[in-house]
Amino acid sequence: MATTSSASRVAYRLNRFGRAPRITKSLRKDRATHLPIPHVPVLTTREFAPNRLKDHYHTTLADDLMYLTYTHEPSGVERKAPRQIRLKFDPEDPYSKFRHNPPVGGSQVGKKPAPPSTPEDTVRLEKIQIHTFIKESLQNKSALLSPIMMLRALTGETAKGGGQHAVEGIQLVKGRKAVGGWIRPGVPVGAKVDLRGQSMYDFLNTLTEFVLPRLRDFNGIVLPPKSSSSTTPSTVSGVVSFGLPPEAMVFFPQLEVNVDAYPMLSGIHIHFVTNAKGKGAQDKARALVSGFQVPFVRR
Amino acid sequence: MLSRHVLKQVGSCPRAARRAFATEVSSSPASSENVAQSVRPKKSEKPRISTAVILNRSPILTKAPTPFETAFYSYQARIRRALSNPFPHDFYFKQGSLLQTRFNLEERQREKRAFGPSFLPTEDVDPEKAAADKAAVEQLAQQEGEGEELTSRTHKADLTNDVKSLDRKGQRNLYLLLLAEENGKDVWRFPQGGLEKGDLLHQAAQKDLFAECGEQMDTWIVGRNPIGVYKPKPASNEPQDHVFFFKGHIMAGQVHVDGQRVKDFAWLTKEEIGEKVDKDYWEVVSDILSDC
Secondary structure (H helix, E strand, C coil): CHHHHHHHHHHHCCCCCCCCCCCCCCCCECCCCCCECCCCCCCCCCCCCCCHHHHHHHHHHHHHHHHHCCCCCCCCCCCCCCCCCCCCCCCCCCCCCCCCCCCCCCCCHHHCCCCCCCHHHCCCEEEEEEEEECHHHHCCHHHHHHHHHHHHHHHCCCCCHHHCCCCCCEEEEECCCCECCCECCCCEEEEEEEECHHHHHHHHHHHHHHHHHHCCCCCCEEECCCCCCCCCHHHHCCEEEEEECHHHHHHCHHHHCCHHHCCCCCCEEEEEEECCCCCCHHHHHHHHHHHCCCCEEEC | CHHHHHHHHHCCCCHHHHCCCCCCCCCCHHHHHHHHHHCCCCHHHCCEEEEEEEEEECCCCCCCCCHHHHHHHHHHHHHHHHHCCCCCHHHHCCCCCHHHHHHHHHHHHHHHHHHCCCCCCCCCCCHHHHHHHHHHHHHHHHHCCCCCCCCCCCCHHHHHCCCCCCCCCCCCCEEEEEEEEECCEEEEECCEEECCCCCCHHHHHHHHHHHHHCCCEEEEECCCCCCEEECCCCCCCCCCEEEEEEEEEEEEECCCCCCCCEEEEEEECHHHHHHHCCHHHHHHHCCCCCCC
């Protein structure tokens, strides 16, 4: 009697399993691997814990960023299409008909206007990409092992780990073209990892709480001088990038516990990728990232 | 840009003044009629512009999960644990180290919590060694200062319902509301003040906030654009009022009211504000305030 009452008490708990269900029918086994095949084809994990920084974004940052990045356009008035001042070869001309026909004066990518300001289009963090290039790996492929383990420890990401099927884990970066005597196509030269959702916010949290405050000569991400061009592709793509030197890596608590296990710590590039696009996108992205307490300085 | 926007909102300036610089004045009779009409407005009809600041204290505590969220997160965490890749023990721990012993003990606890007491096979270890391990881990935890009592998530101000405290309702957005005398009666409203000649709107907002709430606080006005406008019904022969709202954040300090014009203040959540302010005021501000 006492056991049933305690069992039911456990069952009412929202976050506890009382007892694993009894196995009545054994699962089919894969012929090749001899591993059991689950009843459902895909088990997908969604969010598995509350998230402080995500809450902070929704309760505070989203409103502020909407007010800060708002550009007024009269309602009900369609945007004028840009005036075609750049010449093209006549598209009906048999010579140029099926040829690549860009406007004279180069690509207009950097002059693409931002989409209209709407509440749905408020700038938000899409992913964080961490990337490391290892020069020694050109001679010696095993030089990549230490950085791969470092990225695994930093982010906890493994391919499809924890039932998250879109997660690719740590990826090798391979050379794309041949540069005389230095790099060849298909040669592994680095490692990268894409962080989204929970692990993205976890990494951002570690970075701003543990690493950046402990860096001695880091006052903030250096902003470009005011005179720099605002029409380059990087300013309209809504990405904020910066790098950490190898000396900074020991401040990550994940690496601090067993620094000796890594024969060589390498620095990392960190890219904060946001949904901002068009003119002024990088400024919007900086406003967002600084809202997560990443400092910026102007030289 | 901003002043042009304000002019457009007010809509009272003569048409001739808004004409683009390099255009010719057309001499058609229609336009001269227009000019004649728009020169007319009397001084008393010129609208009054004032600014108000919606001063916000952001949440200082994480949100407590609802029962549904608790169950959902725990279920998802269980799936995640079951499907996660194996942990590389020998990479992170030296064989037989105290840290590894602690990790193994904690991991057994977590497995037990996730999958039930019958999930793990019983370990056949020497009971003496198990007791020694446990004692060593406990000592380590004590050295690292674990097990200290955490501060309560309910503040004293919540128990006494002290609406002047900035520590109340840590999980919610709070907004500053003032009790002020207007037209002979007391009304609750946001800090507000008039616009002086030559001031920009966002500068006026900061000035008016300090004028009504004292300078003993650190605040930041978000952006230079107003986030809302309130046009109260004017009394007869009175000019129309335009109150432009700005959002602000309080970083430190506290409000100090003079007790003359402004009698009282309160830090309130959205619902509490709805109970205190007038209906037409509420219709304008309710969508600006945060539900969480």
